[in-house]
Amino acid sequence: MALSAFTGAGVAQQAARQGWNVLLLEQRDFAWGTSSRSSKLVHGGLRYLKEGDIKTTLHSVRERQRWLREAPELVAPQDFLFADCAGRKPGRWLFQLGLMVYDRMAGQRSHFYADLQRTHALAPGLNPPRLRGSLVFTDAKTDDARLVWRVLQEARNDGAVLLNYTVVQNLVWEAGRTSGVLLQDACTGQRYRVRTKAVVNATGVWADRLRADLGGKPLLRPLRGSHLVVPWARLPVQQAISLMHPRDGRPVFFYPWEGATLIGTTDLDHTENPDIEASITPAEVQYLLEAVNDQFPAIRLEPSDVLACYAGVRPVVDDGKGAASKATRDHVVRDESGVITLVGGKLTTFRLMAQDALALAAPHAGKVFARDNARVFTASAALPTVASSAVRQRLVARYGSLAAQWLRDVDASDLHFVPGTQTLWLELAVAARAEAVVHLDDLLLRRTRLGILLPQGAQEHLPRIRALCEPHLQWGDARWDEEIARYQALIQAHYALPAM
Numbered sequence: 001m002a003l004s005a006f007t008g009a010g011v012a013q014q015a016a017r018q019g020w021n022v023l024l025l026e027q028r029d030f031a032w033g034t035s036s037r038s039s040k041l042v043h044g045g046l047r048y049l050k051e052g053d054i055k056t057t058l059h060s061v062r063e064r065q066r067w068l069r070e071a072p073e074l075v076a077p078q079d080f081l082f083a084d085c086a087g088r089k090p091g092r093w094l095f096q097l098g099l100m101v102y103d104r105m106a107g108q109r110s111h112f113y114a115d116l117q118r119t120h121a122l123a124p125g126l127n128p129p130r131l132r133g134s135l136v137f138t139d140a141k142t143d144d145a146r147l148v149w150r151v152l153q154e155a156r157n158d159g160a161v162l163l164n165y166t167v168v169q170n171l172v173w174e175a176g177r178t179s180g181v182l183l184q185d186a187c188t189g190q191r192y193r194v195r196t197k198a199v200v201n202a203t204g205v206w207a208d209r210l211r212a213d214l215g216g217k218p219l220l221r222p223l224r225g226s227h228l229v230v231p232w233a234r235l236p237v238q239q240a241i242s243l244m245h246p247r248d249g250r251p252v253f254f255y256p257w258e259g260a261t262l263i264g265t266t267d268l269d270h271t272e273n274p275d276i277e278a279s280i281t282p283a284e285v286q287y288l289l290e291a292v293n294d295q296f297p298a299i300r301l302e303p304s305d306v307l308a309c310y311a312g313v314r315p316v317v318d319d320g321k322g323a324a325s326k327a328t329r330d331h332v333v334r335d336e337s338g339v340i341t342l343v344g345g346k347l348t349t350f351r352l353m354a355q356d357a358l359a360l361a362a363p364h365a366g367k368v369f370a371r372d373n374a375r376v377f378t379a380s381a382a383l384p385t386v387a388s389s390a391v392r393q394r395l396v397a398r399y400g401s402l403a404a405q406w407l408r409d410v411d412a413s414d415l416h417f418v419p420g421t422q423t424l425w426l427e428l429a430v431a432a433r434a435e436a437v438v439h440l441d442d443l444l445l446r447r448t449r450l451g452i453l454l455p456q457g458a459q460e461h462l463p464r465i466r467a468l469c470e471p472h473l474q475w476g477d478a479r480w481d482e483e484i485a486r487y488q489a490l491i492q493a494h495y496a497l498p499a500m
């Protein structure tokens with residue numbers, strides 16, 4: 001049994017593929033936690049290399065290469081450009097040395113130094129003080145919430161049972177060991193007791209809550225990271241621009257994502273209740289805009305340019321280091337009386353993290369867990385050519401081996417893009433029909449990302465979305481009105497620009 005979003009999805013997938021009986025429980029929506037609020041990079045962890053963490057970088061680079069091969073529609077290469085400015089750290093030679101090692105780990109050579117002329121050609125308008133050239137290298141990006149869904153889909157195909165809006169209230173103990181969980185259906189309030197042989201506590205920033213009965217020291221140091229989304233036309237970058245913030249030397253970047261430009265991120269201790277969605281602060285907005293305006297002074301990006309904001313909380317393992325940005329990003333796995341807690345790490349390494357947890361869970365479950373290198377993502381069959389290749393690629397990215405079924409009998413108008421985005425109308429209908437949507441925010445913030453890609457959470461399109469999805473959701477007028485009011489309040493409180 002696994003509890004949670006992305007880390008939990010990996011555990012469920014790896015266990016189900018080995019024939020274990022798996023139940024995955026999520027207290028809100030799948031990927032509602034940190035896993036839909038990340039920077040959406042499937043990166044090899046260049047910054048961990050800078051901190052001397054060779055092992056984490058090596059594992060991350062290898063796993064990144066795996067996802068680029070296995071799910072190329074969903075995990076796509078992204079070029080990064082780092083401006084080389086006289087007097088700014090890290091200097092060209094040190095950075096180049098790091099990139100050489102980074103590339104070597106991936107068995108490729110993708111980096112190069114671009115002189116000033118080429119830098120201007122690659123990133124028109126880039127002009128931080130004392131610019132003299134740039135370093136260009138490749139990493140990868142994804143849609144984090146869809147990546148979670150694809151992993152869950154694989155787990156379900158292998159027999160795992162997945163329940164969203166189901167809260168684990170307590171662990172059940174027998175003779176000093178855990179023997180099950182007490183859970184509650186968050187929609188009906190109904191409670192259940194489920195017997196289990198092993199529990200994997202992959203609840204991210206909530207992990208210490210379930211560990212409370214165990215009496216150990218808290219493991220986590222929750223760190224908030226916030227992002228801005230701006231229209232691509234206001235910050236029209238082709239490359240991801242990576243920089244050290246001029247104020248404090250922290251890594252910041254912005255890059256094209258889903259037709260918009262994403263700017264991130266901050267790294268601050270987060271002491272608020274994790275049950276309340278995190279929100280960006282005005283100071284974080286200023287900090288991120290300052291980073292962009294340092295690199296592209298002529299653009300003069302302002303708060304009024306912001307389409308949406310979002311904040312997530314990193315379940316970082318507390319290693320006692322002072323600065324938040326120095327805290328280790330590696331994962332930790334613990335077996336405490338049959339409760340396997342798996343926290344930390346990142347999207348890229350979910351498969352290895354899951355295997356570490358299952359190796360510890362196996363004796364409790366009466367199984368032998370064999371680590372393997374088998375594919376995680378089932379290959380998709382060729383799709384009918386009723387759609388353009390861009391549309392086919394998008395469908396494979398989102399539905400993997402199920403993509404072909406959504407093209408059967410499709411209405412041609414559903415293969416158009418929602419204006420101003422790269423999202424197909426079809427994606428909304430598919431989510432409403434077959435992707436366990438319980439609330440409107442599940443549909444607009446996680447199954448699709450329209451809520452952070454369009455002004456006011458895509459308010460303008462709500463009438464068409466309602467018409468398209470009602471046949472599948474069958475909410476009726478009163479429920480739709482309730483859902484829309486709930487959604488708008490959520491957007492206003494956590495995804496809109498705060499009062500500056």
Ligand SMILES: Cc1cc2nc3c(=O)[nH]c(=O)nc-3n(C[C@H](O)[C@H](O)[C@H](O)COP(=O)(O)OP(=O)(O)OC[C@H]3O[C@@H](n4cnc5c(N)ncnc54)[C@H](O)[C@@H]3O)c2cc1C
Nearest residue numbers: 004005006007027033034035038039041168204225346347
């Ligand atoms: C700002 C930011 C940027 C990041 N950028 C990147 C990046 O670019 N690349 C990368 O690889 N990683 C990145 N990360 C890290 C990555 O997002 C996280 O490591 C990962 O999402 C953690 O996944 P998780 O499943 O452990 O936690 P979560 O996604 O938070 O999942 C835990 C889930 O457990 C559920 N839960 C909690 N308690 C219970 C309970 N009692 N019963 C049932 N369910 C429960 C929660 O609702 C939650 O959905 C970033 C993180 C942040 C915050």
